[in-house]
Amino acid sequence: MPVEKFNLTLTKVIQETYDVKTFQFKPDKPVSFKAGQWLMLYLNTKNEKGGIKRDNRAYSIASSPTNTNLIDINFRVYSFGKFTPILYNLKEGNVVEARGPFGKFTYEPNEPKDLSFIAGGTGIAPIRGIIQYIKEAKLDVNMTLLFSCKTTEDIIFDNEFKELVKNKKFKYIPTITRINESKQKWDGETGRISKEIIKKYCNLKSLFYICGPPEMVDGSVKFLEELGVTKEKIKVEVYH
Numbered sequence: 090m091p092v093e094k095f096n097l098t099l100t101k102v103i104q105e106t107y108d109v110k111t112f113q114f115k116p117d118k119p120v121s122f123k124a125g126q127w128l129m130l131y132l133n134t135k136n137e138k139g140g141i142k143r144d145n146r147a148y149s150i151a152s153s154p155t156n157t158n159l160i161d162i163n164f165r166v167y168s169f170g171k172f173t174p175i176l177y178n179l180k181e182g183n184v185v186e187a188r189g190p191f192g193k194f195t196y197e198p199n200e201p202k203d204l205s206f207i208a209g210g211t212g213i214a215p216i217r218g219i220i221q222y223i224k225e226a227k228l229d230v231n232m233t234l235l236f237s238c239k240t241t242e243d244i245i246f247d248n249e250f251k252e253l254v255k256n257k258k259f260k261y262i263p264t265i266t267r268i269n270e271s272k273q274k275w276d277g278e279t280g281r282i283s284k285e286i287i288k289k290y291c292n293l294k295s296l297f298y299i300c301g302p303p304e305m306v307d308g309s310v311k312f313l314e315e316l317g318v319t320k321e322k323i324k325v326e327v328y329h
């Protein structure tokens with residue numbers, strides 16, 4: 090798909106957790122992309138001397154390509170970050186410059202019928218786009234989602250995924266890594282992504298999609314390889 094430059098108007102802001110928002114944008118022209126791809130967003134930030142700097146960061150598209158007139162992104166604000174504090178404070182009606190789509194962390198036609206997703210934090214974004222696409226296109230695919238979140242307050246899109254579980258083709262396993270810091274009662278899985286949790290829930294013959302911070306992605310790939318999953322059956326997106 091050709092890389093294009095376009096403007097995105099922020100049409101809806103959804104506060105997902107205490108530090109994560111989903112932005113719904115309307116592009117100024119239809120944007121063709123594959124489920125799972127990302128865009129480069131451009132904003133003015135401050136340089137070391139307090140002057141204005143044109144800056145950019147990558148954000149996965151968290152929505153389905155079935156609607157080329159709507160782009161969702163989902164992101165966490167880092168209070169010491171250069172870009173996200175400015176992004177986080179945008180209001181409905183604001184316009185952001187973008188380029189894309191980019192990336193190979195995509196759902197392709199004729200992909201196997203069994204997919205396993207492993208996400209850490211906002212690494213859920215492109216996976217949510219792929220899941221939405223499979224649902225909207227009514228594809229006959231079995232999906233398992235292992236979702237690693239810090240606390241019970243950090244689970245993004247929880248209601249949406251719980252709703253999908255009613256469809257027997259979707260398995261949803263959130264796991265909480267900091268249960269002691271969690272406020273809600275929790276009787277689900279706890280701990281980081283491990284060989285054991287992968288073996289317990291995932292079909293090892295499925296195609297794996299892994300997205301999140303580098304340690305989580307590298308660790309998961311290592312576990313999968315130890316479990317006999319070959320590199321060709323693993324797609325990764327790393328949030329550096």
Ligand SMILES: Cc1cc2nc3c(=O)[nH]c(=O)nc-3n(C[C@H](O)[C@H](O)[C@H](O)COP(=O)(O)OP(=O)(O)OC[C@H]3O[C@@H](n4cnc5c(N)ncnc54)[C@H](O)[C@@H]3O)c2cc1C
Nearest residue numbers: 146147148149163164165167170171172173211214328329
């Ligand atoms: C292909 C790709 C797709 C991406 N998609 C998304 C997405 O959909 N949603 C999303 O939220 N992010 C995504 N990212 C990460 C995003 O591009 C930014 O790096 C992130 O939003 C931080 O930007 P910042 O300017 O606020 O922080 P920076 O100014 O770049 O970093 C400043 C400080 O913030 C903290 N920090 C920044 N990033 C992280 C992190 N990931 N984990 C822990 N601490 C961190 C660190 O303390 C760091 O020193 C993606 C990255 C890539 C490469």
